[in-house]
Amino acid sequence: MAGLVWLHEEALRADHPVFAAIPGTKALFCWDIDYMAAADIGLRRQIFIYESLLDLDVTIIRGSASQVLPLLAQRHQATRLCVPDTPNPLIRQELSKVKAALEGITVELVSDRPFVQLAASPDLGRFFRYWNKARKQALRRGGV
Amino acid sequence: MQNDISDEMLDLIPLETRFDDRAALAAHVANLSNLTPPAEPSPIIGGRAAAVSMLAAINPVQYSATRNHLDGAVTRLSAYIRHGVLTLDEVRNHALDTVTTPKQAEKFIQELAWRDYWQRLYTASPDAIWVDIEAYKTGFVASDYADDLPADIARGETGVACIDAFINMLLETGYLHNHARMYVAAYVVHWRQIKWQTGAKWFLQNLIDGDPASNNLSWQWIASTFANKPYFFNLENVARYAGPNINVSVTDNLPLAHSYERLAELLFPNLPSAAVS
Numbered sequence: 001m002a003g004l005v006w007l008h009e010e011a012l013r014a015d016h017p018v019f020a021a022i023p024g025t026k027a028l029f030c031w032d033i034d035y036m037a038a039a040d041i042g043l044r045r046q047i048f049i050y051e052s053l054l055d056l057d058v059t060i061i062r063g064s065a066s067q068v069l070p071l072l073a074q075r076h077q078a079t080r081l082c083v084p085d086t087p088n089p090l091i092r093q094e095l096s097k098v099k100a101a102l103e104g105i106t107v108e109l110v111s112d113r114p115f116v117q118l119a120a121s122p123d124l125g126r127f128f129r130y131w132n133k134a135r136k137q138a139l140r141r142g143g144v
Numbered sequence: 145m146q147n148d149i150s151d152e153m154l155d156l157i158p159l160e161t162r163f164d165d166r167a168a169l170a171a172h173v174a175n176l177s178n179l180t181p182p183a184e185p186s187p188i189i190g191g192r193a194a195a196v197s198m199l200a201a202i203n204p205v206q207y208s209a210t211r212n213h214l215d216g217a218v219t220r221l222s223a224y225i226r227h228g229v230l231t232l233d234e235v236r237n238h239a240l241d242t243v244t245t246p247k248q249a250e251k252f253i254q255e256l257a258w259r260d261y262w263q264r265l266y267t268a269s270p271d272a273i274w275v276d277i278e279a280y281k282t283g284f285v286a287s288d289y290a291d292d293l294p295a296d297i298a299r300g301e302t303g304v305a306c307i308d309a310f311i312n313m314l315l316e317t318g319y320l321h322n323h324a325r326m327y328v329a330a331y332v333v334h335w336r337q338i339k340w341q342t343g344a345k346w347f348l349q350n351l352i353d354g355d356p357a358s359n360n361l362s363w364q365w366i367a368s369t370f371a372n373k374p375y376f377f378n379l380e381n382v383a384r385y386a387g388p389n390i391n392v393s394v395t396d397n398l399p400l401a402h403s404y405e406r407l408a409e410l411l412f413p414n415l416p417s418a419a420v421s
Contacts (some may be wrong), residue, residue, distance in 0.1 A: 011228040013192055031159060033177050039356075040348035044186050044318035045223075047173045048352045051166070051190025052229055060159040062176065068156060084228070087267040088356070115232040115260040124268060130261045131254065138257050139246040141237045 003080035004028060004073055006065055006098070008091050009041070011084030011112065012052040018110040021082040027058040028072065030065045032094075039090050066097035073102055085109040116143040186318055188223050188352050195224035204239045204252035211251070214321045215387040222353035223319075225259065232256050259358055266357035273356050274341055281368040282334070283414025289339040293346050297332060305396035306382050307331050309389075318352035323385055329366040330376050334411045335399055340367035373420050378407055 003022035007029045011018060019027070036046060053060055061068050073081065081102065083095060086109075099107050115138065122133040137143045159176075163169040166185045174181040188194075202219045210216030224230040236256055239249040246253075266273060276286055296302050300311035310324040320328070325347070332343040344363040348354035364370035379400040383392040394401045402410065408420045 009227055012190075013229050013231075016228060031176060036177070040345055040354065042318075042349040042351075042354075043174055043177065043179050044182060044350070045352045045354060046177065047170050047182075047186060048188060048190040048223055048318075049227060050173045051169060052192070052227060053190075054161055054163075054169075055191040055193065060161065061156045062159055063156060071156070087263070087270040089270045089273075092270070112228065113231050113233045115236065115256065122264075124261065124265050127258060127261050130264070131257055134257060134260070135254075138236065138253050138260075139240075139250060141240055143233060143236065 002076055002078045003082060004069065004076060004078045006030070006069060006081060006083045006095075007056070007058055008065075008084060008086065008088075009049050010086050010088065010091070012049065012056065014056055016084055016110075016112060018082050018084045021108060021110045022080060025082075027056065028068070029053055029058050029060045030068050031060050031062045032064045035064065035090060035094065039088075065094045066101060069098050070101035073105055079105055081105055081107045082110050083107065085111045114143060184316070186352065188220065188317075188319060190223075190229075192229055195221070195229045198224065199230060199235060199238055202235075202239065202242070202252075204242060204249040208248075208251035211255075212323050213385050213387060214324060214390070218321060220319065222355075225256075226353045226355045226358075232260055259355075262355075262357040262361045265361060273360050274344075276369040277361075277364055278369050280374075281372065281419070282374050283412045283419075284337070286339065289333070289337050291339055291342060293332075293338060293342050294336065297336065297338075298346065302331075304331065304399055305391040305393070306379075306386060306400070307397075309391065314347075314350050318350060320351070325362070326366060326375060327377055327382060329363055330374075331400075333363070333367045334374055334376050340364055340369065374412065376404075376407060376411060376420070378402055378404055 003025045005018055005022060005025050005027035007018070007027040069081065081098070086092070095107070116134045117137060118134060123129040160172060163172065170181045170185060198219065198221055202221070203217050206217035207219065211218055221230060221235060225232060225235065236253050239252050240246060243249045280286060297311065300308045300315060302308055307328060310320060310328050313324065314320045329343055332338045333340050340363040344360045347359055348356065351359070361370055366375045368374040379392060379394065379397050382390070382400065386392055408415070412420055
């Protein structure tokens with residue numbers, strides 16, 4: 001089954017679970033200067049991101065994801081698109097546009113390994129309320 | 145079907161990935177954004193190999209003892225964690241491998257947990273990241289704070305020597321020690337009465353590790369919109385932690401050269417001093 005990985009700036013390493021979700025699929029990074037301006041990513045950070053991409057098996061294409069991915073998916077006859085999960089509203093907005101343009105394609109958000117695995121969502125009102133719930137797992141390998 | 149993206153499939157041409165050196169890479173990236181390349185390459189090298197090398201050098205025990213000092217044993221892993229080059233999980237696991245009991249690494253791991261905490265808040269309310277979580281507890285309301293960053297702050301020319309030194313570190317390297325970030329943020333919000341959002345945006349634009357959650361929520365903590373009281377400091381505190389290369393003379397840092405009690409009166413005149421002590 002043909003697939004695509006949209007790698008974004010929050011998941012710049014080769015063992016992110018998004019790659020295991022579609023083994024052997026080359027990833028795409030959309031170099032979108034409008035996104036970078038909107039996300040307040042200055043030049044030094046842009047250079048850091050680009051330098052990090054050079055370590056990865058990734059194709060860097062200039063343009064927004066909503067411009068580039070539908071075109072590629074159509075030409076590639078892709079049926080799946082996997083994306084590293086993120087709370088970033090700007091990336092999620094772009095993903096919504098991509099989804100709208102990719103009718104019939106399964107889009108999957110793939111989570112990274114957690115720091116701690118908690119049974120219930122902790123009280124986030126202040127840090128130490130969270131820490132009191134998370135401390136035991138945080139001090140163990142794997143956070144379990 | 146070939147499960148790959150080959151150049152022939154695109155009218156969009158893949159960007160260059162081979163460069164003679166880091167300066168050529170920087171020039172390429174700057175050109176993509178029509179910007180002038182930095183004069184000096186960043187001391188923070190992108191990529192997994194650099195990240196793993198930095199991770200191998202961490203010392204959680206020394207970190208615990210010296211992390212508040214600007215020349216202390218901080219790890220400088222933040223940019224790698226921010227962009228997913230390293231995970232909090234693997235950094236924690238490595239830290240545990242370097243100590244004999246987890247307790248020895250607890251302070252270090254707790255700092256990792258701050259990032260996890262900020263991310264959980266961000267995930268719970270992604271669109272609220274630029275909004276005051278609570279009211280200011282400074283005796284002022286949000287509309288009392290200015291929207292624009294004054295040019296002297298943006299250029300590191302405030303006339304307060306240590307603050308200017310920290311701002312110039314930020315502008316020249318894209319990195320600032322956490323304690324220096326706190327000093328600059330408190331100066332911007334409380335001495336100059338600028339909205340935390342303005343300062344947070346300026347930091348994001350200049351920090352290589354700039355993260356909307358960690359950055360913005362830390363600014364809110366300084367401002368008191370996500371804390372029970374505002375964070376502020378005095379020159380004596382800077383002198384204790386800044387190390388020998390920062391000018392902490394009284395004459396060059398007059399706005400900071402007061403007792404905490406006097407600063408509370410000057411910065412938060414509408415509050416009883418006990419409210420911020």
